[in-house]
Amino acid sequence: ISARMNKETYEMNVIKQCFNDKNKLLYCLERIKSNDVFTDELCSLLWKIFQVINNAGQEVSLSTVVDMLEETSNYSKIDPFKDLIASTQHDEDKWKYHVFYMTEHWSRSLIEDACRDILGGKEAKSSEQMSEMLNMVLNDVQNTHVHPVSFKEAYKTTLEEIREIYHGLKVPMLKTGLDKFDRVLSISRKKYYLLAAQKKIGKT
Numbered sequence: 662i663s664a665r666m667n668k669e670t671y672e673m674n675v676i677k678q679c680f681n682d683k684n685k686l687l688y689c690l691e692r693i694k695s696n697d698v699f700t701d702e703l704c705s706l707l708w709k710i711f712q713v714i715n716n717a718g719q720e721v722s723l724s725t726v727v728d729m730l731e732e733t734s735n736y737s738k739i740d741p742f743k744d745l746i747a748s749t750q751h752d753e754d755k756w757k758y759h760v761f762y763m764t765e766h767w768s769r770s771l772i773e774d775a776c777r778d779i780l781g782g783k784e785a786k787s788s789e790q791m792s793e794m795l796n797m798v799l800n801d802v803q804n805t806h807v808h809p810v811s812f813k814e815a816y817k818t819t820l821e822e823i824r825e826i827y828h829g830l831k832v833p834m835l836k837t838g839l840d841k842f843d844r845v846l847s848i849s850r851k852k853y854y855l856l857a858a859q860k861k862i863g864k865t
Contacts, residue, residue: 668766671759672704674750679711680721681746685756686711687859692760698767703741718863 679686690712699705710729714721723743730739752759772795779791786794825831858864 668763669701669704670751671762672699672701673745673748674753674756675759675763676704676707676711677746677748677750678753678756679708680726683720686715686721687862688757689760690715691860692764694764695767698763703738703745706735706738707742707745 675689679689693708696705696709699708707726710726710733711721714725714729719725723746726742727739730736730742775795775797779786779794822831856864
């Protein structure tokens with residue numbers, strides 16, 4: 662019971678921090694890989710709403726969140742939401758640890774459930790089947806579709822790509838089909854553009 666209460670408190674603090682600070686929201690968007698990380702009903706709903714608002718290029722604010730709650734007919738959640746963001750949570754400055762605790766708890770639960778399914782099934786499974794089942798879960802937990810690279814590796818890859826574009830071996834990605842616009846925007850022998858920013862901040 663104590664662990665569950667701690668997790669609910671952590672979730673409320675993370676939601677409050679994300680509401681108050683866009684940088685904290687972006688930090689959490691990069692690390693929280695599933696909506697299921699939030700188990701509290703209100704926090705789970707608010708997290709989904711934050712994502713929708715951010716993906717639409719809008720600021721998470723009292724107005725945008727309340728509008729979303731009204732549009733989704735969640736009128737009963739408006740006052741609890743206002744109470745949450747107005748409240749003082751325990752250890753508010755430890756929000757990064759709270760994110761870690763929540764994601765770790767979710768990851769462990771997924772792996773434990775997968776192990777129970779593998780070992781508790783009625784039909785015997787081969788080692789290959791067991792490995793496949795576990796790897797599917799590990800892919801979800803580790804978010805392996807994002808491959809981390811060192812700065813040296815990223816720099817080398819980018820330099821090679823620019824050389825290929827320069828020698829006409831590769832077409833620049835910045836192509837819209839509007840010839841005049843592409844001539845202004847696209848990478849050429851005389852012009853280079855580097856677009857860099859955090860995830861979900863509007864590069865596209």
